[in-house]
Amino acid sequence: MTLLFYSAGAIALIATLSVILSSNVVHALVYLIISLLSVAVIFFALGAPFAAMLEAIVYAGAIMVLFLFVMMMLNLGQATEDEERAWMQPSLWIGPGLLSGILLLLFVSTLLTHDVTLAPVEVSVRDISLLLFGPWLLAVELASMLLLAGLIAAYHLAKK
Amino acid sequence: MDAIPYEHGLILAAILFVCGLLGVLTRRNIVFVLMSLEIMLNACGLAFVVASARWQHAEGQIMYLMILTLAAAEVAVGLGLIIQMYRRFHTVDISVLNEMKG
Structure with missing residues (x-):
């Protein structure tokens, strides 16, 4: 499980870096799918198989396919890729890279002060659903309202 | 089963978050x-899932489900906006949007 966690984490990092450094949209999408699938493997290693399945089905399946469909509709082509390559100057990355680096340093230095290990005990689907349809029922209803609002807004915005 | 240090999961999440932030910037x-x-x-x-595994409690995964829902709704609206923007300006460059002229 430990080996699975670290190797999937390394793949997720490399794939995510490839997403933000890539200049072709479709290549970046495929890298993002790889990254999401390796995060699903990490969930599995952490003893959350239900979250892993949802990550693979909803994130890597549904959301990324939606992205791909829109990319096919837009049909961006070579001109956008050349433009993208022209924007990727190294000087552009200095400021944001510095800020993000400081943020990451703060995160890591805060997190490394504790020392607790994870014993991967599986949280079953039964536990999740008992909580989800018990105390968190209102949140589920609100999530359905959010999805309905997203559906209506997407239809209205993409209409001619 | 051997144990994974709890911080390593959170550090991985932090690194992925910072990568995303770098992309946005x-x-x-x-x-x-x-x-x-x-x-x-x-x-x-x-x-959230790492925290759920740390305390062996399912509520972190419920929060993960909420984030999943939020991401799905956000992507639907965002892609609708991208389609509308491409129809009006024929580009995907966000700097054309700084004029606020509809």
């Missing part, structure tokens, strides 16, 4: 900005 193509937002949301979900 640097890219000018709106599709890449939306993808970087997805990376950041996914990193938040990873942090």
Whole structure:
């Protein structure tokens, strides 16, 4: 499980870096799918198989396919890729890279002060659903309202 | 089973979040900005699942489900906006949007 966690984490990092450094949209999408699938493997290693399945089905399946469909509709082509390559100057990355680096340093230095290990005990689907349809029922209803609002807004915005 | 240090999961989530932030800050193509937002949301979900495994409690995964719902709704609206923007300006460069003229 430990080996699975670290190797999937390394793949997720490399794939995510490839997403933000890539200049072709479709290549970046495929890298993002790889990254999401390796995060699903990490969930599995952490003893959350239900979250892993949802990550693979909803994130890597549904959301990324939606992205791909829109990319096919837009049909961006070579001109956008050349433009993208022209924007990727190294000087552009200095400021944001510095800020993000400081943020990451703060995160890591805060997190490394504790020392607790994870014993991967599986949280079953039964536990999740008992909580989800018990105390968190209102949140589920609100999530359905959010999805309905997203559906209506997407239809209205993409209409001619 | 051997144990994974709890911080390593959170540090991985932090690194993924910072990668997404870097993408949002640097890219000018709106599709890449939306993808970087997805990376950041996914990193938040990873942090919740790690916390759920740390306390062996299912509520972190419920929060992950809420983030998943939020990401789905956000992507639908964002892609609708991208389609509308491409129809009006024939580009995916976000700097054309700074004019606020509808």
